[in-house]
Amino acid sequence: MRWARFDDAGTPRYGLVEGDTLRVIEGDPFAGHSLTDRVLPLAEVTLMVPVVPPTFYCVGLNYAAHVREVAERAGQVPNLPTQPDVGYRAQSALIPHDAPIIIPRDATEKVQYEGELVVVIGRQARHLTEETALDCVLGYTIGNDVSERSWQKSDRTLWRAKNADTFKPMGPWIDTEARLEDMETIVRVNGDVTTRFRTADMIFGVRDFLVAITRYITLQPGDVIWMGTDGHAPNLRPGDRVEVEITGIGTLSNPVTAEE
Amino acid sequence: MRWARFDDAGTPRYGLVEGDTLRVIEGDPFAGHSLTDRVLPLAEVTLMVPVVPPTFYCVGLNYAAHVREVAERAGQVPNLPTQPDVGYRAQSALIPHDAPIIIPRDATEKVQYEGELVVVIGRQARHLTEETALDCVLGYTIGNDVSERSWQKSDRTLWRAKNADTFKPMGPWIDTEARLEDMETIVRVNGDVTTRFRTADMIFGVRDFLVAITRYITLQPGDVIWMGTDGHAPNLRPGDRVEVEITGIGTLSNPVTAEE
Incomplete structure (x- = not known):
């Protein structure tokens, strides 16, 4: 469905x-x-965003190659997560399939994408176990975690680096039958494949996060969890079109424009 | 009103x-x-929480004495914010006036409160200026930013340290006439005053945050911005009652219990 x-x-x-x-x-x-x-x-x-989440969860670092890439760029030793710590993003930044990603006037050229699997919660859940965890999942959609990297470094929080208006494309729809173990995430910019990875190659899986979150927090119907990304992304420029395809779900495609 | x-x-x-x-x-x-x-x-x-915010903003460090306290406890040099960077909290953690703050089973004894002024947004706003900023404000309410300090240190994000269920009491109501310059924030635990500060003694004020946020982000009706706290708080224990009073708004009062 x-x-x-x-x-x-x-x-x-x-x-x-x-x-x-x-x-x-x-x-x-x-x-x-x-x-x-x-x-x-x-x-x-x-199309509109397939759900407006009451709470918008986002996993920062969840693919080993991505953690190493990020560390290398920062000149640091890679520090793999040892527990499933989740973060938050702002629903004000969500846009649907085909709506433009607008690069703010004073952004640097370092505006980059991250193709991510998105878990959509279907029913209220607390104290889930490994066995029951997936029962609360309605299905999957696709997210593009757009980031301005200079703000990510300069600011104390990720507020504008990750949550500026239009920085969170999500869609095109929620698929209830796609199988995580069959998924590949393929990102294209202007038709050229720039990133490609096995979606299930996560450091902590969907079950791990559902169990960890619901030990302390009640998940609500419509909450979403963005599961992180792998690899490295080039800069997006006005006029580009960025597509995130995940096997079994579909393709989230968005043009890129500059703020006037 | x-x-x-x-x-x-x-x-x-x-x-x-x-x-x-x-x-x-x-x-x-x-x-x-x-x-x-x-x-x-x-x-x-x-009473219920006076609004369920589409986006829940929270200012981390916004009072000089608090920044110095936090740095001292961590054995670090105080590092005052140089720009108004805002963060996010989860609406799943909100509870109303009089509902119990529940300390999770595996929390340490370091569960602490922070009495905060909360700005409630009344209408959609983008690109506000110093002059127009306050036009989008409906009024003020009160927040208690409960934190588990050991998780705040150990985890990569603030997800459970700041956002465990019941960790965000907010209320009792929204006051549209209270004047920021007249406000004093007074926190009591079991009737004894533990913290007291001029609410307006912020490093960056309400206007500063509204202008900064709306340069990149559209504020929506019902969004809330928690403005940070001053001073230092002792640990809360099951059986305690914590009250945050702000002049002109009212008193947010919540009992503290332990998870069963």
Whole structure:
């Protein structure tokens, strides 16, 4: 099943993707739904972010090669995480598939992407175990963790480096059947593959994070967890188009523009 | 005006505090409202957090004495912020006035409070200036930034140190007339004053943060900004009651219990 959220003449509404059409539903994937007879051509629909998360979790460093890359660039010794510490991002930065990433006027040229698997929580959960962890997962979508690297170094927090408006593309939809073990993440800039990795090659997996988080925190329906990225990304420039494809889910594609 | 949000037999609803009563309203303080004839005794109402923020901003270090305290405890040289960098907290951690702060089973004894002024955003805002900044503010409420200090040191992020369930009491209501320059923040534990400071003695003020944030980020109605704390706090223990009073707003009071 693929849950898409779209702009129905000003009202956000959910639909189910059926090939190249969208079957409109009443309700939502969290509280319950029923099918309607309305079917729209997918190509004519304006997609919205597939969910506005009550809490937006994001894993900073979760792929060994990425940790080594980041350390190397900073001239430091790689320091692999020893426990699944999660962070937070701002939902104000979310944009849907196809909406432009806008580079702020005073950003340096170091605006970079990170293709990430996104876990979407389907039901309230606390004190999950390894065995029960995945029961709370509705499905997966795709995130692009855009960062301004000079601000990431200069500021005390990641507020503008990671959370400036439009810096968090997410979509195109939520897939409930994709299998983590089959996934490959492929990032393309203007059609050229720039990054490619086995999505499951994480230091701490989805189960590990769900167990760790819910030991202290109640997950809510609609919460999202961005699972981190691998490898290194080149700078994005106005006029580029960046695509993140994950096997079994789809492709999140966004153009890049400069703030006027 | 004082906007309170309360549990109306399972439905969250807003009311206006009038002395020791609550006038129920239709609507909310953000999209518009109308008065009703229903008036409830305030003492019989179960308050909820006065707003569930789309984005929950929090200023880490914003009072000089607090920065020096934190540095001293860590055996480091105090490093005063040179620009208004804001951080994020999780709305999953919010609890209202009078709800218990629950100390997690495996927390150390170093669970501490921080009494903070909370700015509540009333309307969408981007690119604010010094002159226009306060136009987007609906009013003020009170926050208690509970932290587990050993996790704050050991973890890569503040996720459980600052965001464990119940670690963010906020309330009791939103006051739209309180004046920042008249405010004093007074924290009491079991009735004894433990911390007391001029609320306006900030390194960067409310205007500074509003201008800085909206240079890169769109503020939304209901967003909150916790403005940081001054001084040092002793450990909270099960059985304690912690109160944060701010002149002109009111008192946020919460009991402390241990996880079972």
